[in-house]
Amino acid sequence: MSFDSAFFWDSLLHPSAAFLEGLWQTVYISVVAQVLAVIIGLGIALMRRSKRRWVAGAAGGYIWVIRGTPLLVQLVLVYNGLAAAGLYTFADATLFGLVVPGVIQAALFTLAVNESAYMAEIIRAGIDSVGKGQLEASLAVGMTPRSAMRWIILPQALRFIVPPLGNNFNAMMKTTSILSVIGVEELFLNTQAVSSTTFHTFEIFIVAALYYLLLTTLWSFVQAWIESRLNASAGAPRPPTVIQRLFGGGRGAPPPAQAALPQGTAATPAEIR
Template identity: 55%
Template sequence: MTFDWVYFWESLFLPSPRFLSGLGLTIAISIVSMALALVLGLIIALMGRSRFIVLRMFASLYIWIIRGTPLLVQLVIIYTGFAAANVFRFEDITIGILVKGAVQASIVALMLHESAYISEIVRGGLESIERGQTEAALSLGMTPLSSMRWIIVPQAIRVMVPPLGNSFNGLMKSTSILSIIGVSEMFQVSTSMSAATFKVFEIYIVVALYYLLLTTIWTIIQTGIENHLNTKAGLPRAESIWKRLFGFRAKRDRTAPKNPLADKLEGVPA
């Protein structure tokens, strides 16, 4: 068996409408799931910081269970298990467009799974801000909610963007397992195409390149967001996209002041 270069290049640069439909569904599920996970993750994080023990216990149990079980198992339970147990069944609905039950279950499973991790990212971001800032805001007459809204969260967002970006990156790649419940996302479409054409290696290389393209585009967007937030905070820009992707970096400015600790360590034998 030889590699079919003609089929490979055609699939890469002239993908079929079916493949493009799967690509679009992958992007749509990723964005909607992440948006919902951000909201739920923030709620869970705030519950974990509540003064009410019941809310803190719920948040801790939620994070423990979701993070301790595989996404694939959660997906099958939500879509197949609940229906088999007559608990709940996802039916196709129309909201301007047809949204199949499997797609709804996929969004719910991805949302629940990611929200547990996002809640920990939010918790870490909020705890990175000195408690004295909250106390100062309260002493000025601000309510706990307003101090959180105007003082703590704006500073914590800059800390949370990199790990949140990594979560979204992982979520896009996790959509490939949705084929297990029949969602016609990019990987499932590619599997059907490879079965029909027997061009297994060629089509999966194409799929890998498209996933790489999606994650690269998001890396560029994430870098822009980080640079924007750093500029607003009066901090140095984040790493350039060239350094992040390929390791390129600007030459060190010899006229710039060195780190005092580095100066002391210069010449010290290893």
């Protein structure tokens, strides 16, 4: 069977409506799930730092369970398992005039919960990287612990949180491909549909791979810009350029988070997944 270059270039440069719909689903599910994960992860990270043992223990148990079980298993348990057990069924819902299918709700919930366990450790490490003297000085001038965390600690911790957060979001966009097992019409599932109707499996999956590559590369530019702005505002060394991130080479300053994260703390998708 020969490679159909005409079909390949046509699919790459003029993707079908279904293919573009899958691409859009991949992007917005990734963005919404990551935002939710950061919010939940922040709460879990603050619980982990609590002086109350039962609060810190509950947060630790949450992280242990979520990080210790595969995302695919969690996804099937949430969408299929809860319904089979008669506990909860994800039904279509209307939000701000938009209909959100039940399968999308399950996907967002599972991705957000799974990612929040990793985000909690990243945020906690970022907070711990800020000198304790910052909090003590804030309390000394009359700030409450909550206001000190909001206005003094977290803004400084951002510089250490953003690099691993960006890496995790990059992984999130690729991880959405497993949502096809519960019928979410994201890029991978729609690519399978095109493959089954055209029988150009090799060509269309190369196109899908290139579009995934495009998404992650574009995000690398955004992440590099954000890190550069944060480092410049803090007077820190410039982070690696996009070329250094993608291809290596050059000495470039390592991302601050890599140096700041405690030993054993996951900082890249390969390490944490």
